[in-house]
Amino acid sequence: MIWVKRIALAILALLLFLVIAVAVILYTPAGLKVASWGAQKALPALSIGTTKGSLLSGFQVDDVRYQDSSMNLAVSQLNLTLDERCLLTPEICISDLGVKGVKFSMPTLPPATEPEQPSEPVAEISLPVPIKIDKITLDNIDLDILANKVSWQHFTTAATVVGSHVTLKPTDWQNIKLALAPAEKSDKANAKSVTKVKAKSDTTAITLPDVVLPMSFDIERFTIKNFELAGKTPQKVSLLELIASGKGSEVNVEKLQVNAPQADLNAKHK
Incomplete structure (x- = not known):
């Protein structure tokens, strides 16, 4: 023995x-x-x-x-803190996720290895385990994707995902600048030809397809401050605030407020 x-x-x-x-x-x-x-x-x-x-x-x-060969990424600081209380439970809990000082550039798309196969639209998305994120912070972000440039100073949010339901906690997004890639000459010519064809054709009613959300959602508050769109006619929005929820084919907008130099909007819709 x-x-x-x-x-x-x-x-x-x-x-x-x-x-x-x-x-x-x-x-x-x-x-x-x-x-x-x-x-x-x-x-x-x-x-x-x-x-x-x-x-x-x-x-x-x-x-x-x-x-x-296709992208360049630089991140000044990345921090992640997990909630240890969820380690022994079927749940993913993140206490804090922060990213600061991001510079991302992708001038061209990476070469496709295989042609994309057509697929059926996703009817429902459901996660096997709940996800809870107490705080997400993205500060000083600068993105350049195919000559489309977007940058912002501060973004913070929190979220929970249970099954097929997403809850977005109060979210703040500040000082955003967006510059779209200039249109090529061929695109402009095609757009003009399409416009002429539509002008000659008879006016017909437009029927929108039915849209079914793959996940239900609750947006407790989504606030954008100081948004700028660069271009020949620059646009500015000093405030955009949204409170909404949705499930299936229904979307309920409890609050939509937009403050811009051109006009102010305060609306609700269901």
Whole structure:
């Protein structure tokens, strides 16, 4: 029976080693450094500067860069804190997710490996586990996608997703600037020809297709402040605030307020 005791002791020692190793990886800065090293090895185009904290108790990553032939990404700071109370429950809980100082550029689309196959529209989306995010902050973001440029100073929100229902908590989005890509000459010519054809044709009633939302939603409050659209005729909106909900084919707008130099709007619709 001695060999049985030795095997039992070996198994206990192995389990203890695994528990300690997992604890070190998840709860110490060394584990975060190992994860950072593994990510950079798996993605040669990725580089990570400094790291602080641990994977489960909260961490911060500075100076993250990703660059390949089709895109260029630079992030000054990224922080993530998980809620440990949800680790033993079938739920994903994020206490804080923050991103600061993002510069993203994608001049062209990456080459398609396979042609896209036509697919049926998604009738319903339902997540297998609930997701709860207490705070999301995106500050100083600068995006350039196919010459369409958008930047903003501050964005903060919170959300929960349970099954097929999304609840968007009070959200603030401030100081947004948008510049659309200039239209090519061929696009302008096509637009003019289409306009002439429509002008010659008889006026017919337009029938909109039925739209069914794949997920129901509640928007507790969505506020935009200081929005600017660049172009030949610049547009500005000092305030846009929305409170709405929707399910299936029904959308209920409890509040829609728009303040702009041209006019002010305060409406409700169901």
